[in-house]
Amino acid sequence: MTATRTPVAPSPRAVEPAWIAELRREGAARYEALRLPTTRDEDWRFTDLSPVTKAALGPARAPGALAESDLAPFLFGHTEWPRLVFANGRYQPSLSRVAGLPAGARVGPLAELLVEAPELVEGTLGTRAVQPAAAALVGQNASAFLDGYAIVLPAGAVVDTPIHVLFVADSRAALGAVYPRNVVVLGANAVASVVESYVTLADGVSLTNTVGEVTLAAGARFDHCKIQRESAEAFHLATLEVRQERDSYLNSFSFAQGAALSRTNIYTTLAGPGAHATLYGLYLAEGRQHVDHQTRIEHAAPGCTSWEVYKGILDGRGHGVFNGKVFVHPEAQKTDGKQTNKNLLLSDTAKVDTKPQLEIFADDVKCTHGATVGSLDAVPLFYCRSRGIAEAEARTLLTYAFAADVLEEIRSRPVVDHLEELMRAWLAAGQRGRAAAGPETA
Amino acid sequence: MLEIKNLTATAGGTEILRGISLTVNAGEVHAIMGPNGSGKSTLAQVLAGHPAYEVTGGSVTYKGQDLLDMEPEERAQAGVFLAFQYPVEIPGVTNAYFLRAAYNAKRVAEGKEELDPMDFLDLLEEKLKLVEWGPEIMSRAVNAGFSGGEKKRNEILQMAVLEPSLAILDETDSGLDIDALKIVAEGVNALRRADSATILVTHYQRLLNHIVPDFVHVLAGGRIVRSGGKELALELEERGYEWLTEAAGAVA
Numbered sequence: 266m267t268a269t270r271t272p273v274a275p276s277p278r279a280v281e282p283a284w285i286a287e288l289r290r291e292g293a294a295r296y297e298a299l300r301l302p303t304t305r306d307e308d309w310r311f312t313d314l315s316p317v318t319k320a321a322l323g324p325a326r327a328p329g330a331l332a333e334s335d336l337a338p339f340l341f342g343h344t345e346w347p348r349l350v351f352a353n354g355r356y357q358p359s360l361s362r363v364a365g366l367p368a369g370a371r372v373g374p375l376a377e378l379l380v381e382a383p384e385l386v387e388g389t390l391g392t393r394a395v396q397p398a399a400a401a402l403v404g405q406n407a408s409a410f411l412d413g414y415a416i417v418l419p420a421g422a423v424v425d426t427p428i429h430v431l432f433v434a435d436s437r438a439a440l441g442a443v444y445p446r447n448v449v450v451l452g453a454n455a456v457a458s459v460v461e462s463y464v465t466l467a468d469g470v471s472l473t474n475t476v477g478e479v480t481l482a483a484g485a486r487f488d489h490c491k492i493q494r495e496s497a498e499a500f501h502l503a504t505l506e507v508r509q510e511r512d513s514y515l516n517s518f519s520f521a522q523g524a525a526l527s528r529t530n531i532y533t534t535l536a537g538p539g540a541h542a543t544l545y546g547l548y549l550a551e552g553r554q555h556v557d558h559q560t561r562i563e564h565a566a567p568g569c570t571s572w573e574v575y576k577g578i579l580d581g582r583g584h585g586v587f588n589g590k591v592f593v594h595p596e597a598q599k600t601d602g603k604q605t606n607k608n609l610l611l612s613d614t615a616k617v618d619t620k621p622q623l624e625i626f627a628d629d630v631k632c633t634h635g636a637t638v639g640s641l642d643a644v645p646l647f648y649c650r651s652r653g654i655a656e657a658e659a660r661t662l663l664t665y666a667f668a669a670d671v672l673e674e675i676r677s678r679p680v681v682d683h684l685e686e687l688m689r690a691w692l693a694a695g696q697r698g699r700a701a702a703g704p705e706t707a
Numbered sequence: 708m709l710e711i712k713n714l715t716a717t718a719g720g721t722e723i724l725r726g727i728s729l730t731v732n733a734g735e736v737h738a739i740m741g742p743n744g745s746g747k748s749t750l751a752q753v754l755a756g757h758p759a760y761e762v763t764g765g766s767v768t769y770k771g772q773d774l775l776d777m778e779p780e781e782r783a784q785a786g787v788f789l790a791f792q793y794p795v796e797i798p799g800v801t802n803a804y805f806l807r808a809a810y811n812a813k814r815v816a817e818g819k820e821e822l823d824p825m826d827f828l829d830l831l832e833e834k835l836k837l838v839e840w841g842p843e844i845m846s847r848a849v850n851a852g853f854s855g856g857e858k859k860r861n862e863i864l865q866m867a868v869l870e871p872s873l874a875i876l877d878e879t880d881s882g883l884d885i886d887a888l889k890i891v892a893e894g895v896n897a898l899r900r901a902d903s904a905t906i907l908v909t910h911y912q913r914l915l916n917h918i919v920p921d922f923v924h925v926l927a928g929g930r931i932v933r934s935g936g937k938e939l940a941l942e943l944e945e946r947g948y949e950w951l952t953e954a955a956g957a958v959a
Contacts, residue, residue, distance in 0.1 A: 643758065648795035651755050652809035652865060653783035653816070662808065666799030666848075 292407025325441025354443035439469025511537030550583030786872030892917030
């Protein structure tokens with residue numbers, strides 16, 4: 266498919282295959298039965314979705330006219346990267362460009378693929394996202410999705426350049442909900458890298474409930490970097506679930522800075538021997554922001570490795586939540602897993618609930634986990650000050666340093682640079698805020 | 708340059724410095740020696756403004772200013788430099804960034820313009836020669852994964868960049884092999900100026916073969932129990948500290 270073709274008229278749904286219609290019916294029924302989880306549910310203990318329920322947002326309105334210049338701040342300085350743009354959940358062909366793909370590769374909007382070649386995603390769409398913790402969200406998404414991105418690479422296909430998928434909300438997204446649905450199917454030894462951004466052009470209450478499903482065949486490599494910069498009033502719910510066959514590699518990164526309330530689920534099943542997953546994340550919260558990550562790594566085959574590092578910086582009355590579970594099945598001998606969550610509190614009123622979990626049912630494994638919550642260490646702070654660096658600047662420098670190493674795990678340098686810049690700006694704004702609030706720091 | 712009068716200080720409620728008086732003039736090198744726990748490192752840290760110590764009495768005047776009234780960063784900007792006994796690792800911040808931030812903080816405090824990264828690299832090139840390092844060290848994170856010797860050399864590099872008026876070296880010789888010790892000592896000697904002074908805090912006489920002091924002071928029980936010339940260090944090497952600490956105990 267090409268990026269410039271006109272969307273299928275009148276509505277892609279009219280010609281969806283029967284199994285998609287069934288997926289939607291099932292999803293609707295499940296959501297109807299479950300409704301959004303409450304804090305009585307162990308998987309949602311620290312994240313209260315009642316504001317989302319109360320807001321009862323209907324589908325977002327179609328966007329106004331967007332120009333390429335509106336997107337410029339979000340493109341990492343690389344306008345030439347393959348790009349799929351969705352505004353208020355709708356595909357924007359005039360702002361998207363996909364060229365130079367290997368033979369047999371399909372990169373484009375899912376709605377189009379479901380009309381042209383639904384069989385390419387049939388084993389993945391609707392079958393990967395199965396974790397009970399996200400069942401209601403996935404069901405709601407299935408019943409309501411309009412579109413999303415689809416990437417299907419045949420065996421051996423390599424797409425080196427990151428594919429940037431930009432979900433943008435404009436002022437007409439306010440008081441509305443979008444349900445992006447994304448699918449990635451990588452054939453044996455195929456390689457792809459996706460940067461998935463959620464950004465806003467205008468403040469406003471809105472809901473994003475996005476679901477991504479991924480299949481990695483033997484030896485495939487998938488780099489996934491999610492950047493969440495939604496409106497400060499937005500609700501953002503996201504679920505990514507991956508199945509990895511033998512020797513495949515998933516490198517996932519989640520950066521969360523926006524939204525009033527966000528919950529990101531990243532789940533992967535290491536289903537074939539030698540599969541490897543690295544899950545990294547950085548979340549920033551200030552004001553009254555609530556940012557929650559739940560990850561689950563299923564070691565379902567022997568000799569797989571997983572490595573996870575999530576870091577959080579919480580300021581103001583920000584509330585961070587991390588729940589990471591590594592589940593080692595009885596057959597997953599020689600599992601090597603390490604999980605770390607580190608949190609830095611910049612204020613007395615910021616809060617973190619962290620729960621790294623190991624559940625191990627095999628006997629020959631090497632697994633560790635750990636979590637820390639604290640403020641900046643006094644000794645490095647004094648070291649910087651003893652070199653003439655003022656206290657406020659030293660705090661910024663050390664806070665930045667706390668998070669910088671995890672950002673380096675993103676494979677694409679321009680994305681790393683971009684996120685470093687965002688973090689610097691975030692820290693500088695915090696400094697300004699604290700200075701404006703009066704002589705709070707010693 | 709520096710006048711310490713009857714300085715007392717505590718850490719966590721325990722009195723560690725119990726009345727130190729010391730005058731250091733421009734151009735001089737003072738060695739502060741003493742057994743473990745005598746308070747010599749505390750004195751170094753108090754002069755740099757370490758917040759873990761509370762000054763409970765006395766005064767410290769530096770270039771006519773009340774040093775104790777200054778924040779640690781103000782002291783550094785005014786030319787006080789402490790080479791740490793245990794230099795701190797800062798993963799995530801490159802040596803280049805850290806050094807430039809420190810250097811520019813000083814320039815801004817002096818009313819000068821900040822140096823941009825390119826000009827700063829030129830300045831660094833010359834300073835790196837002093838510690839016999841190539842430029843690759845600048846892209847490494849500050850002290851992260853450095854050996855003990857590399858950390859001490861990095862302290863001297865920082866000192867070379869900041870060109871302090873008063874350099875305080877806290878056990879800079881500890882954990883160094885003889886080659887590293889020579890590099891560090893030669894660096895310190897090369898950085899001496901007629902208008903600067905050096906305080907060497909050390910347990911052993913060894914460093915003083917390479918950086919020759921004008922005065923040697925022995926600290927015991929939080930007080931200076933003996934002062935003399937460089938020959939005092941040799942005497943300590945021969946006789947140990949016991950004869951002096953016993954005397955101090957008698958005084959206390």
